[in-house]
Amino acid sequence: MPLTTTQQALLDTWLPGHTVLGDHSWGLVSTTVLQVRHLGRDLTVKASSPDDHHLGREVVAHRELTAPLLPDRAPTLVRADLDAHLLVATWLPGRLVQGTPAEHDPASYHQAGELLSRLHGQSSRTDEDWLEQQRVRTARWLARPHRIPRAHVDRVERRLASWPVGPVTLTPTHGDFHPRNWVVEDGTVSVIDFGRAQWRPPATDLARMEPRQWRADPRLEAAFLEGYGADPRPGWWPDLLLAEAVGTAVWAHQVGDEAFEQEGLQQLAELTA
Incomplete structure (x- = not known):
């Protein structure tokens, strides 16, 4: 699912001039997962449709539950907008x-x-x-x-x-x-x-x-x-x-x-x- 006009505009505001390095979306659900580069840093961008509840859970998890795994054993939340169903987190290197x-x-x-x-x-x-x-x-x-x-x-x-x-x-x-x-x-x-x-x-x-x-x-x-x-x-x-x-x-x-x-x-x- 491509980013909506609203999501793309918000992402351009958050990460002006970013470059998309890859699309890691699963394809079976309405969630888009992109690897992007901004100011020399690789980041994860996730976007979903309004009827998808997983992105909201993920934002809550980043804000409330993942601290014991930080800073390098789980992604760190960078930006999120639940109304737009969009989040940006750090990209963990590896396979x-x-x-x-x-x-x-x-x-x-x-x-x-x-x-x-x-x-x-x-x-x-x-x-x-x-x-x-x-x-x-x-x-x-x-x-x-x-x-x-x-x-x-x-x-x-x-x-x-x-x-x-x-x-x-x-x-x-x-x-x-x-x-x-x-x-x-x-x-x-x-x-x-x-x-x-x-x-x-x-x-x-x-x-x-x-x-x-x-x-x-x-x-x-x-x-x-x-x-x-x-x-x-x-x-x-x-x-x-x-x-x-x-x-x-x-x-x-x-x-x-x-x-x-x-x-x-x-x-x-x-x-x-």
């Missing part, structure tokens, strides 16, 4: 960990665990309703168009009828924590993209890695937990994975990401077996 040898290196996961422990460890609060909200959210996903087999839907609905209840501890979380949102430079891992950041149980930040990298190589899980300093997964971890798999299958179907949809469907098949 995405996903798709490189670093994705299969336990050292990457040890560092990632250390960074996530910093993020989670800064504060906590108790929430009496979070588990019930996840039950309701999962039921709402099932009510949307999807290609989940009927037998799997029936099993999920039976699980929802006996969903766990009770208070849980929430911490600041990244929300999409896995190698696609890590960058590595000279062996140092940093974290990017806080568009799903929110207060959640800390274990939720492990849900992307378990069915992917950790399944293929248990050494990566062990290295991560060693770096993190504990294992935050609670007794209701399988229910969390089930909710994540439902959300993945339905959301990916809606945006046309067939590979991600198949990942969610496969995980659902295993979790409901």
Whole structure:
């Protein structure tokens, strides 16, 4: 999605004479991600449509949650305008960990665990309703168009009828924590993209890695937990994975990401077996 006239005018005011070095947009959602250069400094520009909530979450995360990772293990917010759905942050040098040898290196996961422990460890609060909200959210996903087999839907609905209840501890979380949102430079891992950041149980930040990298190589899980300093997964971890798999299958179907949809469907098949 190209920048709107308003967004481009605002960006020209903030960064007069900037040069666009690359477009790193994902292409499936209405968010534009640009690498630009201004006065010799590389910066990240993110712009979204008014119906996208991720950019607002990212601005809040930069302002309230990322301090333990600064100045060089997460981007620093430079400018933001929530009304214009536009932000500028520092550009972290390096390559995405996903798709490189670093994705299969336990050292990457040890560092990632250390960074996530910093993020989670800064504060906590108790929430009496979070588990019930996840039950309701999962039921709402099932009510949307999807290609989940009927037998799997029936099993999920039976699980929802006996969903766990009770208070849980929430911490600041990244929300999409896995190698696609890590960058590595000279062996140092940093974290990017806080568009799903929110207060959640800390274990939720492990849900992307378990069915992917950790399944293929248990050494990566062990290295991560060693770096993190504990294992935050609670007794209701399988229910969390089930909710994540439902959300993945339905959301990916809606945006046309067939590979991600198949990942969610496969995980659902295993979790409901």
